[in-house]
Amino acid sequence: MGAFFMSAKLKQAFYRQDVLTLAPALLGKLLCVKMTNGSLQKYAITEVEAYRGEEDLACHAAKGKTERTRIMYAGGGFVYVYLIYGMHWMLNMVSGEEGVPQAVLIRGVEGVNGPGRVGKRMQIDRSFYGEALWHSQRIWIEDAPPVVAYQTSPRINIAYAGAPWVHKQWRFFI
Numbered sequence: 001m002g003a004f005f006m007s008a009k010l011k012q013a014f015y016r017q018d019v020l021t022l023a024p025a026l027l028g029k030l031l032c033v034k035m036t037n038g039s040l041q042k043y044a045i046t047e048v049e050a051y052r053g054e055e056d057l058a059c060h061a062a063k064g065k066t067e068r069t070r071i072m073y074a075g076g077g078f079v080y081v082y083l084i085y086g087m088h089w090m091l092n093m094v095s096g097e098e099g100v101p102q103a104v105l106i107r108g109v110e111g112v113n114g115p116g117r118v119g120k121r122m123q124i125d126r127s128f129y130g131e132a133l134w135h136s137q138r139i140w141i142e143d144a145p146p147v148v149a150y151q152t153s154p155r156i157n158i159a160y161a162g163a164p165w166v167h168k169q170w171r172f173f174i
Contacts, residue, residue: 007142012134015076015095019102022076022095023050024172028147031109033122034138041122044144047108047173049155051092053101056168058161061101071130072101079131079139081124088116089124093133093141107156108173150174 007030015022030042051059060069060082071078075098081089096102107115109122118124122139133140152169159166 007144009140009142010134012077012132015078015093015133016097017076017095019050019052019095019104020170022093022102023048023104023170024150025146026093026104026106026141027150027172027174028144030142030144031106031122032140032142033124036123042142043109043112043121045106045109045141047106047113047171049105049107050170050172051103051105052170053096056161056165058155058158058165059101059103062161065101069101072103073099074130075099076102077133079128079133079136081119081126081129083126084116089119089126089128090115091119091122091124091128107171147174 026045026048029045031045032042034040054061061072065073071080072094076095078094080092080094080103083089091106092103094103105115106118109118112118112121131139150172153171154167155171
């Protein structure tokens with residue numbers, strides 16, 4: 001008989017970790033979204049990337065605090081979303097302490113590979129920007145047993161950042 005694990009919504013303190021600790025800790029956790037039809041969808045997180053502050057030239061905060069990135073400075077536990085190519089909403093979880101802009105991009109969930117596809121499947125749009133994950137009734141992450149076996153690689157599609165950022169092993173996946 002397998003062990004029974006009761007999942008619970010993660011508290012704000014969980015997200016207040018450095019992004020390089022939080023990113024792999026999110027693997028296996030359950031991304032929960034209340035869909036527009038009222039149904040609740042839950043997917044295990046399978047792939048993430050870490051973006052670490054103003055010094056990380058691949059991070060949006062590398063250009064400082066802007067209207068787009070202001071939520072990244074609010075401290076861990078908030079949703080950061082942005083639109084790419086005019087059609088894909090990218091879902092990120094802000095991490096770290098207030099004033100230290102860091103975020104984890106959700107690149108894949110169980111059965112869905114690619115951050116654009118994750119956003120589409122989860123019906124993510126601009127209205128999710130700034131949502132508090134520990135408090136929200138429409139998006140949150142539930143705990144699950146820790147994933148201990150995962151792989152790392154360089155982040156994807158960040159050639160613009162140059163060395164050493166393109167070589168950092170800040171993509172985590174199972």
